[in-house]
Amino acid sequence: LAKTTQPISMDSYEGQEVNITCSHNNIATNDYITWYQQFPSQGPRFIIQGYKTKVTNEVASLFIPADRKSSTLSLPRVSLSDTAVYYCLVGDNAGKSTFGDGTTLTVKP
Amino acid sequence: GAVVSQHPSRVICKSGTSVKIECRSLDFQATTMFWYRQFPKQSLMLMATSNEGSKATYEQGVEKDKFLINHASLTLSTLTVTSAHPEDSSFYICSARDQFDTQYFGPGTRLTVL
Numbered sequence: 001l002a003k004t005t006q007p008i009s010m011d012s013y014e015g016q017e018v019n020i021t022c023s024h025n026n027i028a029t030n031d032y033i034t035w036y037q038q039f040p041s042q043g044p045r046f047i048i049q050g051y052k053t054k055v056t057n058e059v060a061s062l063f064i065p066a067d068r069k070s071s072t073l074s075l076p077r078v079s080l081s082d083t084a085v086y087y088c089l090v091g092d093n094a095g096k097s098t099f100g101d102g103t104t105l106t107v108k109p
Numbered sequence: 110g111a112v113v114s115q116h117p118s119r120v121i122c123k124s125g126t127s128v129k130i131e132c133r134s135l136d137f138q139a140t141t142m143f144w145y146r147q148f149p150k151q152s153l154m155l156m157a158t159s160n161e162g163s164k165a166t167y168e169q170g171v172e173k174d175k176f177l178i179n180h181a182s183l184t185l186s187t188l189t190v191t192s193a194h195p196e197d198s199s200f201y202i203c204s205a206r207d208q209f210d211t212q213y214f215g216p217g218t219r220l221t222v223l
Contacts, residue, residue: 032210032211034211034212036214041200041217041219042216042217043113043115043202043204043214043215043216043217044153044202044204044214045214046111046211046212046213046214049211087152087153089212091210091212096143096155096158097155097212098155099145099152099153099154099155100152101152102152
């Protein structure tokens, strides 16, 4: 299983763009990269998933370089409600994957 | 997005009793579901992989006789914590994998064993 490494914490201010990078050096060929958001006492919420290059949806963008050894979640114009823990998950088609420690994002007014 | 439910959302029980937690995929079928446990201020820890119609696969260090998993249909998996003790108190979260191999998580179940 690919191990992921993220910054433990990040601070930002309302309205700013936030970029959280995840390192996954031993990602396998079949592995997808998925990002989740978790609030206290809730299950993780799906944000975005990608395999390579760039993926964008209504809430975030995901940038994956050609070597796929890292990925960056980009949150445009964050608000206070985006304060949460963000996890990147790398898993194969069997779905089995290991959660890293996640990044605690704190958005300040 | 896909929706996964869990029931109950929280449960308090006495030491020695068994507790069953249900995980349902509401709008998609899931041949594979996963069970996680999360302690305060820690990450999610995978306990077991639940496959419809077959035995669950447990992670190292997880007692299969204590955490019974049943995945009898494509939309339902259950986790039974048998003879629960205070050290089993935790936040239990399930996930279901859809046809695109994306995991969607339930809201979690807070178990408190007195």
